[in-house]
Amino acid sequence: MAPERRLHISDVHKSYGRRSVLRGVDFTVSAGSLTGVVGENGSGKSTLLKIAVGQLTPSRGTVRRFSALGYCPQQAVVNDTLTVAQHLRLFQVAYRLPDLERAWELVDLLGFADERRTQVGRLSGGTRQKLNLTLALMHDPPLLVLDEPYQGFDWDTHQRFWHLAGRLRSQGRSVVVVSHLLHDLQHFDMVHQLRDGRLYPQGAA
Numbered sequence: 412m413a414p415e416r417r418l419h420i421s422d423v424h425k426s427y428g429r430r431s432v433l434r435g436v437d438f439t440v441s442a443g444s445l446t447g448v449v450g451e452n453g454s455g456k457s458t459l460l461k462i463a464v465g466q467l468t469p470s471r472g473t474v475r476r477f478s479a480l481g482y483c484p485q486q487a488v489v490n491d492t493l494t495v496a497q498h499l500r501l502f503q504v505a506y507r508l509p510d511l512e513r514a515w516e517l518v519d520l521l522g523f524a525d526e527r528r529t530q531v532g533r534l535s536g537g538t539r540q541k542l543n544l545t546l547a548l549m550h551d552p553p554l555l556v557l558d559e560p561y562q563g564f565d566w567d568t569h570q571r572f573w574h575l576a577g578r579l580r581s582q583g584r585s586v587v588v589v590s591h592l593l594h595d596l597q598h599f600d601m602v603h604q605l606r607d608g609r610l611y612p613q614g615a616a
């Protein structure tokens with residue numbers, strides 16, 4: 412039996428004005444997988460992820476999502492005047508969560524509990540990114556789409572991120588990560604390279 416699919420993208424094209432960025436991308440994400448998307452700067456990785464989560468409409472092609480998802484954008488979408496705790500409460504309402512137990516567990520795991528009362532505009536870049544990632548994971552969705560989620564993380568936090576990603580996969584979640592770091596490729600079940608507007612499977616890392 413074929414594994415359960417979480418995301419299926421078929422023949423997706425995307426142009427910005429006259430600039431053609433994606434030219435026929437096919438991409439399938441199965442349950443319980445850890446998938447890497449790599450490619451040079453400007454090759455269209457963020458564009459592909461935005462299309463995958465529904466933030467951008469493709470110029471052509473189909474996108475099918477089979478589950479709820481969590482999206483960690485490259486630039487955190489946060490409000491600088493609210494604190495970390497206020498963000499968690501805001502997203503608790505948006506996600507209709509009964510409590511914030513999991514969110515605080517993630518805050519502890521990523522090591523920024525001391526900043527719970529800090530306004531986000533005063534956080535360091537790495538801590539801001541920890542909040543960005545927490546907001547994508549706190550409702551425990553089956554599909555996670557993470558665009559360079561560990562930018563600015565120190566080494567310890569970076570390692571803890573990969574441990575968490577592996578745990579999520581073993582719990583049946585599907586994790587898609589855009590990565591630039593060669594030494595991270597070992598963590599993936601499958602790596603896809605975006606080149607000349609198309610996605611090429613590189614096999615298991």
Ligand SMILES: Nc1ncnc2c1ncn2[C@@H]1O[C@H](COP(=O)(O)OP(=O)(O)OP(=O)(O)O)[C@@H](O)[C@H]1O
Binds near residue numbers: 450452456457
């Ligand atoms: N809103 C936009 N309007 C016009 N061009 C855009 C827009 N967003 C992205 N582009 C262009 O599309 C191309 C792909 O951008 P994208 O951000 O998807 O690449 P990327 O692979 O994620 O790059 P990086 O590795 O630098 O993050 C780039 O040439 C970029 O300048």
